Amino acid sequence: MEEFIDGRFFDWVDDAARKIKSFRGENITIVHHNDADGICSGAILSKLCEYLGFSPKLICIEKVHPAIVEKIHEKVDGVIMYTDLGGLAAKMIDKINAGRSYVFIIDHHPAKPIKSDYVFVLDPELGGISGDMFISAATLNYIFFRRITEEAKKYAYIAVIGAVGDYHDRSGGVLGFDRFALQEAINEGQVKIKLEQYMERYYINFFDEFAGVVAKYLTDLGACGYEMEYYRDAVRILFEGFDEKTLKKARELDKLREEKFHAEIERLKSEGFDEGEYTQWFHVGDRFSPLGVKSVGEFCQLIKDMMFVDGSKYLIGFQNMPKIIPDIGEIDWNAVKMSGRAPTQLERMILRGVAPGLDVLVPEASGAVDGFADATHKIAAACVIERGKEEEFVEEFERIVAKSMKNRKLEEQ
Numbered sequence: 001m002e003e004f005i006d007g008r009f010f011d012w013v014d015d016a017a018r019k020i021k022s023f024r025g026e027n028i029t030i031v032h033h034n035d036a037d038g039i040c041s042g043a044i045l046s047k048l049c050e051y052l053g054f055s056p057k058l059i060c061i062e063k064v065h066p067a068i069v070e071k072i073h074e075k076v077d078g079v080i081m082y083t084d085l086g087g088l089a090a091k092m093i094d095k096i097n098a099g100r101s102y103v104f105i106i107d108h109h110p111a112k113p114i115k116s117d118y119v120f121v122l123d124p125e126l127g128g129i130s131g132d133m134f135i136s137a138a139t140l141n142y143i144f145f146r147r148i149t150e151e152a153k154k155y156a157y158i159a160v161i162g163a164v165g166d167y168h169d170r171s172g173g174v175l176g177f178d179r180f181a182l183q184e185a186i187n188e189g190q191v192k193i194k195l196e197q198y199m200e201r202y203y204i205n206f207f208d209e210f211a212g213v214v215a216k217y218l219t220d221l222g223a224c225g226y227e228m229e230y231y232r233d234a235v236r237i238l239f240e241g242f243d244e245k246t247l248k249k250a251r252e253l254d255k256l257r258e259e260k261f262h263a264e265i266e267r268l269k270s271e272g273f274d275e276g277e278y279t280q281w282f283h284v285g286d287r288f289s290p291l292g293v294k295s296v297g298e299f300c301q302l303i304k305d306m307m308f309v310d311g312s313k314y315l316i317g318f319q320n321m322p323k324i325i326p327d328i329g330e331i332d333w334n335a336v337k338m339s340g341r342a343p344t345q346l347e348r349m350i351l352r353g354v355a356p357g358l359d360v361l362v363p364e365a366s367g368a369v370d371g372f373a374d375a376t377h378k379i380a381a382a383c384v385i386e387r388g389k390e391e392e393f394v395e396e397f398e399r400i401v402a403k404s405m406k407n408r409k410l411e412e413q
């Protein structure tokens with residue numbers, strides 16, 4: 001870890017590779033996120049484990065939460081690898097793990113460093129490299145794999161799909177480490193760049209489709225179809241290609257989501273939001289079920305700049321979490337997922353430093369109600385809190401914004 005913070009990224013990778021090899025004969029469980037990048041990460045990491053002689057088991061989760069981590073570490077023995085999530089949760093995971101398993105966290109979200117004999121965090125954010133701009137979790141796994149063997153090149157196209165899945169092409173093309181993976185995929189004849197009005201699009205030969213289209217199918221299956229365990233199909237198609245049955249599932253989910261989102265927009269238009277001074281919020285309860293809890297985030301993203309949304313206020317949505325977690329079983333909780341987004345007008349204020357970002361507000365507000373924040377960015381963030389504490393969360397959120405605005409004004413004077 002220490003070396004990594006100093007920026008010696010590849011030393012860390014070599015170190016981790018050595019460590020993993022020394023676990024020969026043990027079980028490996030890969031815990032991956034259910035969005036496109038998380039699915040690509042699980043896929044690449046499972047190939048790496050296979051290459052090293054392991055037969056990894058995959059567990060797909062929507063959120064890192066102590067209750068879920070507890071279940072996993074109770075059920076599983078051997079090495080546990082978290083990917084595309086967990087960076088911020090290293091301490092919590094280490095505590096729950098209590099020396100039972102060796103744990104690797106291979107993530108590109110903001111992370112906290114940790115000193116532990118059992119938990120190892122590989123996260124470029126700890127070395128000052130933005131995981132939001134230059135390296136997707138899929139690319140990170142690719143580079144990890146690539147450092148160990150050239151075999152990895154076979155899967156370079158999967159890194160490209162993961163990076164596009166996390167919108168790392170939003171400035172016109174992928175950058176940094178993502179670009180390295182892209183270049184290797186091109187050299188291997190897997191991907192072609194096509195230009196569309198100054199925007200690069202990446203054509204994946206294996207799928208006869210653009211990376212963005214493949215990523216959307218992966219999200220449909222993994223995120224919308226989470227409760228139905230369609231993420232397994234998502235991982236499979238990355239190696240086997242599309243089949244009619246899987247495509248049909250994805251299209252049906254797409255339609256279901258469209259219907260549910262449309263109905264919710266109509267409801268919000270007629271009933272409006274609950275409003276605070278700085279926030280506007282709503283609760284979808286179970287109305288999006290059986291779609292996964294990523295839906296409320298996607299929904300916020302979809303509506304944030306619509307006419308009925310106040311562009312100057314934070315947008316907050318809640319969705320009930322199901323009690324049954326596929327691959328894990330029943331969790332004894334009453335949990336609610338919170339998604340926060342900033343409409344474009346507010347986004348500009350946040351990026352200029354005039355208003356506080358969600359990366360600060362959400363961890364603080366969720367902490368105040370004993371909730372748990374994981375993936376947080378300046379203009380988009382999520383957390384899990386206990387059901388019944390939604391209003392308290394919003395009050396805390398309001399209070400933190402007010403305090404921060406006041407401090408900013410004082411600084412200006």
Ligand SMILES: [Mn+2]
Nearest residue numbers: 037084137166
């Ligand atoms: Mn990701």
